[in-house]
Amino acid sequence: MWIRTVDRPTLSEKTADYNRFSGNDMFALYRPLKTQRDGAGSFEAEQASMAKRVMAWIAEKKPGYSLPDIQLSEGAWTVMHSTKPGSGLLSWTRISVRTPGELGTPRHTAPPAEMANTVKAAARLYGAGLVGITPMNEAYVNLQAPRENEKEKDKEIVFEDVDAPSVSDTRFVIPKKMKWVVVIAIPMDLDLLSRVPTALGDAASALGYSHSAFVVSSLAEFIRGLGYEAIPCVNDTAQSVPFALDAGIGELGRLNKLVTPEFGPSVRLCKVFTDLPMACDKPIDFGLVEFCKRCKKCADACPSRALSFDDEPSFKTRGPWNNPGHKAWFEDSYKCLEYWQKSNSACGICLVSCPYTKGNEAWVHEGVKATASIAPVADPVFRIMDNAFGYGKQRDPEQWWTKDSPSGRKG
Amino acid sequence: MTRGADVFTVTIRKRTGWFWGLAGLWLLLEVLFVQTAVASVGEGEHRAATISWIVVGLLAAFACFAWLRRGGPRKRGHSSGQQQEASISEPTSISSVD
Numbered sequence A: 001m002w003i004r005t006v007d008r009p010t011l012s013e014k015t016a017d018y019n020r021f022s023g024n025d026m027f028a029l030y031r032p033l034k035t036q037r038d039g040a041g042s043f044e045a046e047q048a049s050m051a052k053r054v055m056a057w058i059a060e061k062k063p064g065y066s067l068p069d070i071q072l073s074e075g076a077w078t079v080m081h082s083t084k085p086g087s088g089l090l091s092w093t094r095i096s097v098r099t100p101g102e103l104g105t106p107r108h109t110a111p112p113a114e115m116a117n118t119v120k121a122a123a124r125l126y127g128a129g130l131v132g133i134t135p136m137n138e139a140y141v142n143l144q145a146p147r148e149n150e151k152e153k154d155k156e157i158v159f160e161d162v163d164a165p166s167v168s169d170t171r172f173v174i175p176k177k178m179k180w181v182v183v184i185a186i187p188m189d190l191d192l193l194s195r196v197p198t199a200l201g202d203a204a205s206a207l208g209y210s211h212s213a214f215v216v217s218s219l220a221e222f223i224r225g226l227g228y229e230a231i232p233c234v235n236d237t238a239q240s241v242p243f244a245l246d247a248g249i250g251e252l253g254r255l256n257k258l259v260t261p262e263f264g265p266s267v268r269l270c271k272v273f274t275d276l277p278m279a280c281d282k283p284i285d286f287g288l289v290e291f292c293k294r295c296k297k298c299a300d301a302c303p304s305r306a307l308s309f310d311d312e313p314s315f316k317t318r319g320p321w322n323n324p325g326h327k328a329w330f331e332d333s334y335k336c337l338e339y340w341q342k343s344n345s346a347c348g349i350c351l352v353s354c355p356y357t358k359g360n361e362a363w364v365h366e367g368v369k370a371t372a373s374i375a376p377v378a379d380p381v382f383r384i385m386d387n388a389f390g391y392g393k394q395r396d397p398e399q400w401w402t403k404d405s406p407s408g409r410k411g
Numbered sequence B: 001m002t003r004g005a006d007v008f009t010v011t012i013r014k015r016t017g018w019f020w021g022l023a024g025l026w027l028l029l030e031v032l033f034v035q036t037a038v039a040s041v042g043e044g045e046h047r048a049a050t051i052s053w054i055v056v057g058l059l060a061a062f063a064c065f066a067w068l069r070r071g072g073p074r075k076r077g078h079s080s081g082q083q084q085e086a087s088i089s090e091p092t093s094i095s096s097v098d
Helices: A026-038 A040-061 A067-081 A112-126 A200-223 A240-246 A287-294 A298-302 A334-342 A349-353 A364-376 A376-387 A397-401 B019-044 B047-073
Strands: A130-135 A154-159 A171-175 A181-186 A231-232 A267-274 B010-012 B086-088
Touching: A026 A334, A040 A067, A040 A334, A067 A200, A067 A231, A112 A130, A112 A181, A130 A240, A171 B019, A181 A200, A181 A240, A200 A231, A200 A267, A200 A397, A240 A267, A287 A376, A298 A349, A298 A376, A334 A397, A364 B019, B019 B047
Parallel strands: A154 A171
Antiparallel strands: A130 A181, A181 A267, A231 A267, B010 B086
């Protein structure tokens, strides 16, 4: 009731500058930018000092950086690190599923609405928290895949009139007949995420990525098993956020990330491109943009001052990591990543501090979100109450290992 | 019941809509904050749980205070302007001559 469907996503205004993104995100850009700003060798020096710091923190058993803390995160990355776009679990072609032909049956057909329900049910079974379906928009697909090392050449991503997707040393080919995108949000473990910025807290993101790889690869195989083509993607190949906005998963918030009404911004996004015809979902409006205009809690909480304090979203980007031509509260990703290096973690304070990031047990959260959606005049009160009740504060990393909770059950 | 010179007067006070409205609101808030307090422990939000329990206690204390205040004036034979009264002043089966 308080989550309204709308024809266009909030903050959907775009200009002629909006084009396919280069694919060079902050991770690809940080090294050259650091060198450009602080001189030759500055990136390498930063990496070396980070490595020394980690070793010292492990030795002194700094809370959140003990050996078990660090290795918990490393273990959680395993599935994601064992794959890469176009290969392994994220293969653009069939891995092991039997085709309908092999089972002596034609491919599965059903009305688009029924097909959408079938795919969503499968996605939820595999671990999706939220699922939406939207038409393919080529403008959201990256121009190329970021190179993995300096020696490698860029691999361009192209759309062609072909029957099946393909991956070569130089190109990723998406068939033009792939007109549907299944967008999936994987909720992160909130109890673990509340321990950021530490190596222990990073495990929540790591696990989110590994779950994403598992969910999209399983769903892609399911779709192939029905007799259609499917391309599973995590962060790679295309911008997940605009697809998620179009699919009605959430709205774009002040932290320039997707905020969902159910889990706030504490989700990982992934998607599957397919030629399986399905009914599409509509974008949603739950009053987030108005809330973000007044709240600014994430910007206050950000230790690197990377988030915007502007009252209104604008078209003004903050660097080459932002894709121009659309309205947003753009962030300074350079400052953000610099803090990652200092804290030896993937931070995530903005995710935890957002008032929409809440557990799902207390009824009051639903009431507050509903009221914020229909009566924005109450938004400042909710921000004050959120602080007063102590939400968004870092929890003691050391307690995670002994607490009795689903993610840290006592033996 | 007021002892008069010749008769007992039985006063029946009807609860007003305001009373039931406030009582309903109080009950709703109590249930909401008890649920929030219990759920917040499950969510690991201990400060939220503590504050919720304090609010539950304050609401309960307010209700006790209001109840006692209501009882006081009635014993003294006062009637609230908000309350409607139905008085039986003629000797009836429920009245008795002193």
